[in-house]
Amino acid sequence: MKIIAGPASQLLASRVARELDIIPSLCEFNCFPDGELYTRVLDDQIDDVMIIQST
Secondary structure, eight states: OEEEEOTTOHHHHHHHHHHHTOOOOOEEEEEOTTSOEEEEEOOSOOSSEEEEOOO
């Protein structure tokens, strides 16, 4: 399982990952001019994913 942390939840995701004894996936975040967010997962292989992001 991989954990993907949203830009507003980096600390929470790292704490969850530590409790599950896994390493969070590396991600790249960019913002489009209209305010939409682009997320790119930098891991090669991803099977099961948990996304952690506050609203």
